[in-house]
Amino acid sequence: MDPTRFIESIDRQLARRKVELSNLSIMVSEQNPDPHRLSCIARSAVVLAYAHWEGFVKRGSGDYVKFINGAGIKVADLKFPFQAAYVLSTFKRASNSVKTRYLGELLQEIDARRAEVFSVPPDKCIDTESNLSSNVFKEIVQGVGLDILPLYETRSVFIDQRIVLARNQVAHGELVSFDAVDVKDRIDGVRLLIDTYADQLKNAASADAYLKI
Template identity: 35%
Template sequence: MTKIDSISRLQDALDKDLAWRKKEINELKFQCEIVPPLMIMHKSAILLIYAHWEGFIKNAAKFYLQFLNNQKLLCKNMQDNFLILHLGSAFQEEVNYKLFSHRERILNELNKSLNCEFLVCEHKTINTNSNLKSEVFKLILEQLGIPQNEFETKFNMIDQKLLKYRNAIAHGEKRPDKDIYSVVNEIKDDIVELLDKFHEQIILAAENQKYLKINK
């Protein structure tokens, strides 16, 4: 894979990863509009739309972190959320702040990190737990410093439509046909909208250097 060390390469990586996903979702939309509707197609659509939802969010977040890793930025100049991510690698085990020895270690690691170049393992940092509900998505947004207000109107849809029915189908649970049809009709456009918005927000953050304490 090409090293993501510039905004243009970040844009290219995001564009490529999103394009084929949107193509498959659009093909699914066409298949689901066939009359009479096929229940198996609608169930498959929910599973595949979820797969593209989780897949793109995870990949896009990793691309952004890889971009930041290659900018040679000092942690002291970065927003606190990125300093926390950088520090995370030093505390794999549980830390008890009430213990003086742990507090001392936290301060020592913090002071050392301030003058270090930002570096995280993007594959370990971004974790969807194979269940990208709104709570997990909010955490990823917080990790990346992306405002939640751009997405919050869709949080209920994510949990009560996409995740609820994806999990039910994956676990072999029965749901009324009319509910399955309704869910597909709702999520097929909403998820594409969310993916586009996430793509847009990452590029805006990179272009405006939102990762820095003093940004454009």
């Protein structure tokens, strides 16, 4: 997959998610709604907003790893998070012994593997842990060799409290309620975050930002 096709893939899935988020925003904004119906829509919208947050980060990051898999790049030429993901099994074996000879053999193996062409399952770099909190998100961003943008820092509380916690409250059966303005703000926040992350992924693919400097 070349950068153009990767960017098109990101844009397609982003567009589909944003259409649904926009429809949810319209639904909670209808005039003179039945209160019970509005409550049901609002609670559903909170869960779906989280779903699109986690879904885009997981799918977009995974597609980015697949894009790098298809580039035919040697492991040693990639940023260190990708190198670490590639030799992860070797690191795990190293934890079982502290003997110098054995560790020396493992270092030789790691060095040899760094000359191989990179290809890993995306889940070696990405784990949403079923709750895409701000800390988990930052781990994923750094795990695919990208920088933590200022927006991710300033929106950490929003992610943890207004996306993740609210979703968990509804999904775990708590009878919490949300008004239309509150729900629209959450939806707008999710759109901003996935838009920003999409741009970061696309720019990284175009600029070969996965390569070691």
